[in-house]
Amino acid sequence: MASPAVDDYLKTIxxxxxxxxxxxxxxxxxxxxGLAPSSVTEMVRKLSTQGLVSHRPYGPISLTDAGRRRAAATCRRHRLIETWLVREFGYAWDEVHDEAEVLEHAISDRLLERIDARLxxxxxxxxxxxxPDADGNVDREPFVLLAEAGPGHTGRVLRVSDRDPELLRAIESAGVAVGSEVTVSGAATIxxxxxxxxxxxxxxxxVWLTA
Incomplete structure (x- = not known):
């Protein structure tokens, strides 16, 4: 059953x-x-009953195969919309997350396919x-978190977290972008x-780099 709340939980996991x-x-x-632990506990119980997650009391939460497929589909929608907004409408990379959070639950599969093809x-x-592709498959290179990369490590920037828009803007102002070739000099210097x-x-x- 379609449910934005369920999809948000699965996408986060x-x-x-x-x-x-x-x-x-x-x-x-x-x-x-940003929810109360009691609310999360109740929803996780429901997701487990629906066969979407695996969870033991007080233990970690993992997706079942069905949950992973549904989560990958939601991430596909979200990330295609973010890409669409940047390429077609001139949004900055720190502006698209909240817009995509709304639109991912609103657009049809037909429109999503047209967006994917156009891009x-x-x-x-x-x-x-x-x-993820339409079957939920992803293609990702081996990676290392910048904080864990030793001095002298050279790699390409694979990913920058979008959790903090202000940090995204600061990283961009420093001249770092996805695809940049960097060499680690110190704990916070490249x-x-x-x-x-x-x-x-x-x-x-x-920031994540190629391993």
Missing amino acids: YHHTEWQDDPITPSQLAATL GRPRFDPHGDAI TVADAAVDLPDGAPDA
């Missing part, structure tokens, strides 16, 4: 393990969604997150195009 391996806990899910079947959204760049606070934990 799916996204949590895209760029790291630890499954999401109920408290993390509540914090990410040339993109594989990644403006922030570097992989866009080299981009032969120029040393001091990263804003929080950036090392929001």
Whole structure:
């Protein structure tokens, strides 16, 4: 059954393990969604009853195969819309998340297919997150979080978290974008195009590089 609330839960659980391996806990899910733990506990119970998640009391939450397919479909809608807004309407990458949150529940599958075709079947959204194909498959390179990359590591920026629009703007102002070739110099310093760049606070934990 179509439900924006269910899709938001599944999308959040799916996204949590895209760029790291630890499954999401109920408290993390509540914090990410901005909801009371009691509300999350009740919804997780319902999702488990529907066969969309696997969860034991006080344990982490994981998606079932059915839940993963539905979550991938929702992420596909969200990320295609973000890409569409940037390419066709001139939105900045820090402006699209909230718009996509609304539109992903409103547009038809037919329109989504037209958007995908018009954009040339993109594989990644403006922030570097992989866009699942119609079957839920994704293509992602091996990666490392910038904060965990040692000095001297050279790689291409794969992804920048879209959680904090202000941080996105600061990272962009520093000359760092998805696709940039960078070399790690220190804990918060990188080299981009032969120029040393001091990263804003929080950036090392929001940027992923090729491994």
